[in-house]
Amino acid sequence: MRLTRMFAVSMAILALLVGAMLGRILWGEWNSYRAARGGLHALQLVQQGMVAAEKLSFERGPMNAVLGDAVPPDPAKRARLAVARAASDQALDSLAAALAASQDQSATVTSIRAQLIAARREVDAVSALPPAQRTPQRLTAAVEGMFALIPVVLDDVTGYAGAAEQAYPNLAKILMKARFAVELREYAGRLGSRLTVALASGQPLAETEHTQIQFLRGQIEQLRHLIVMSTSAIDRDPRVLAALRTMDERYFTSGLALVTGVERDSRAHQPYGMDTAQFAQRYVPFMSPILAVRDVLLEAALDQARQDYDTAQRELLLACLTGGAIVLAMMLLMVILQKRVMVPLARTTRALVKLGNGDFSIRVHETRRHDEIGDLLRAVGQLRAAGLEKQQLEQERQRLIEELRLRADTDYLTGILNRRAFTAAGNQRLRRAREHRLALAVILFDVDRFKAVNDSHGHDAGDQVLIRIAALAREQLRDGEILARYGGEEFVIMPGNCDLEGARVVAERMRRAIEAAPLTLANGHVLHVTASFGVAASEGPHLALDSLFHAADLALYRAKHQGRNRVECEAA
Numbered sequence: 330m331r332l333t334r335m336f337a338v339s340m341a342i343l344a345l346l347v348g349a350m351l352g353r354i355l356w357g358e359w360n361s362y363r364a365a366r367g368g369l370h371a372l373q374l375v376q377q378g379m380v381a382a383e384k385l386s387f388e389r390g391p392m393n394a395v396l397g398d399a400v401p402p403d404p405a406k407r408a409r410l411a412v413a414r415a416a417s418d419q420a421l422d423s424l425a426a427a428l429a430a431s432q433d434q435s436a437t438v439t440s441i442r443a444q445l446i447a448a449r450r451e452v453d454a455v456s457a458l459p460p461a462q463r464t465p466q467r468l469t470a471a472v473e474g475m476f477a478l479i480p481v482v483l484d485d486v487t488g489y490a491g492a493a494e495q496a497y498p499n500l501a502k503i504l505m506k507a508r509f510a511v512e513l514r515e516y517a518g519r520l521g522s523r524l525t526v527a528l529a530s531g532q533p534l535a536e537t538e539h540t541q542i543q544f545l546r547g548q549i550e551q552l553r554h555l556i557v558m559s560t561s562a563i564d565r566d567p568r569v570l571a572a573l574r575t576m577d578e579r580y581f582t583s584g585l586a587l588v589t590g591v592e593r594d595s596r597a598h599q600p601y602g603m604d605t606a607q608f609a610q611r612y613v614p615f616m617s618p619i620l621a622v623r624d625v626l627l628e629a630a631l632d633q634a635r636q637d638y639d640t641a642q643r644e645l646l647l648a649c650l651t652g653g654a655i656v657l658a659m660m661l662l663m664v665i666l667q668k669r670v671m672v673p674l675a676r677t678t679r680a681l682v683k684l685g686n687g688d689f690s691i692r693v694h695e696t697r698r699h700d701e702i703g704d705l706l707r708a709v710g711q712l713r714a715a716g717l718e719k720q721q722l723e724q725e726r727q728r729l730i731e732e733l734r735l736r737a738d739t740d741y742l743t744g745i746l747n748r749r750a751f752t753a754a755g756n757q758r759l760r761r762a763r764e765h766r767l768a769l770a771v772i773l774f775d776v777d778r779f780k781a782v783n784d785s786h787g788h789d790a791g792d793q794v795l796i797r798i799a800a801l802a803r804e805q806l807r808d809g810e811i812l813a814r815y816g817g818e819e820f821v822i823m824p825g826n827c828d829l830e831g832a833r834v835v836a837e838r839m840r841r842a843i844e845a846a847p848l849t850l851a852n853g854h855v856l857h858v859t860a861s862f863g864v865a866a867s868e869g870p871h872l873a874l875d876s877l878f879h880a881a882d883l884a885l886y887r888a889k890h891q892g893r894n895r896v897e898c899e900a901a
């Protein structure tokens with residue numbers, strides 16, 4: 330796998346792992362936060378539910394007063410009942426609103442309301458009757474209707490408390506105690522209500538009522554015991570201890586003593602000395618410390634829940650920030666690695682491959698980096714420079730070799746092949762001619778009366794003539810024909826494979842070309858130069874350059890002696 334690919338795959342795997350880990354942590358924190366928020370809300374519902382239960386319980390006080398009212402009715406008693414009813418309605422409204430806000434179903438509140446309306450209607454119906462017609466049965470039915478509401482509300486409270494306990498298991502005991510306080514308040518209220526009928530009628534309590542009162546007192550004592558019992562750190566909270574002390578002093582001493590007094594008067598058939606309203610006016614304030622206990626316990630629980638909620642919120646925020654920072658750092662690391670390592674590495678690799686293939690066209694940028702990549706880039710630059718230098722040296726060497734080769738093969742004056750190069754080329758031709766049984770010819774030619782040119786016009790002029798003759802001959806050359814300076818003013822031509830006649834035609838062409846081209850010297854003198862030609866050709870297995878040259882030389886000699894500027898042939 331290529332490194333760039335491996336890098337991309339590794340980064341993707343790392344991102345996935347980190348993402349999964351962060352997701353898991355965030356999910357956990359989010360759930361803790363949600364549970365804490367839900368728990369806190371449930372706890373607030375508990376509080377509101379308990380307040381609703383309290384208000385409904387409290388409503389029974391003025392209700393009892395109205396039920397025991399004479400004719401015409403006392404407007405003050407009616408007004409107190411209206412105020413108590415409004416407080417109950419408001420508490421139920423608050424509970425319904427809180428439930429609606431949490432998108433919880435508030436059906437129970439609706440059914441409590443329906444039940445409450447029915448109970449109130451019964452109370453109003455009984456209280457509208459003349460006192461004589463308010464039979465104990467009707468009065469009991471009216472009172473029981475209001476009693477029946479409380480367990481329903483408390484059942485709901487138990488449900489909310491369950492949800493809160495799920496979020497805050499350590500608050501279970503304290504919530505239980507708060508609920509006990511509500512129940513205690515309820516039983517305390519019921520205890521007072523048990524006296525309503527007797528106080529309203531001025532009749533002694535029936536034996537069954539005495540029994541019920543004893544039963545209620547037993548329950549009240551039991552609830553007190555459960556509340557006072559120390560079960561958690563919150564119980565040792567000074568606020569809680571103070572509230573419990575007040576409850577004992579006010580309700581369990583003074584409140585219960587009031588009930589005991591009524592019971593005693595009833596058994597002794599003594600007048601009570603107070604009616605229902607007067608009893609309620611004295612008894613109800615003694616119950617307030619019970620609710621204060623409830624409130625203090627709930628407040629302590631709410632404080633604890635708020636702390637837990639704040640912690641969960643802080644943890645979630647911290648997890649989000651840490652997660653974000655990790656993701657950001659990872660992305661930054663990836664970008665840096667990609668930019669600072671992978672891209673330069675890939676570029677350098679490509680450059681090195683090109684250098685290895687002898688391609689020095691790559692561009693190497695100057696770098697100020699002082700790390701491994703910087704060293705690598707500088708090394709590539711040095712490699713390229715060294716390679717370039719080597720390449721230039723090689724080119725120079727090749728050029729020099731070529732020049733040397735040319736010099737070795739070239740006549741320094743005329744620029745055409747020299748005798749050595751001609752001999753090498755001639756031998757090649759000879760081998761091929763022997764192999765393919767082809768004819769081979771040689772044409773020797775010599776400038777006529779050249780000594781006279783030198784003598785008359787100087788050696789430089791002679792050189793110019795030689796240069797000119799070579800140029801003319803070269804112009805006349807055709808494919809496969811080789812021209813060389815054989816020595817002094819003597820030249821040699823080897824035509825392509827042809828016989829004696831073919832070679833003679835070539836020689837004649839050359840001769841005419843030289844003859845037809847006068848030469849103007851540097852001093853302005855015009856020279857008419859001619860040359861004599863000796864042609865020789867041969868073929869067969871015994872073909873040899875020496876014999877060809879010898880025959881051509883003989884023919885040239887004859888051409889000189891027969892008047893010059895002519896072509897003579899000689900079979901080799």
Ligand SMILES: Nc1nc2c(ncn2[C@@H]2O[C@H](COP(=O)(O)OP(=O)(O)OP(=O)(O)O)[C@@H](O)[C@H]2O)c(=O)[nH]1
Binds near residue numbers: 775779780783818893
């Ligand atoms: N300028 C010059 N002269 C050269 C060169 N090589 C040979 N010569 C001269 O060429 C002349 C050749 O003269 P000869 O061999 O007597 O022949 P010729 O004067 O051409 O007379 P024929 O060949 O009989 O027509 C000599 O004077 C050489 O010095 C050269 O490279 N440059």
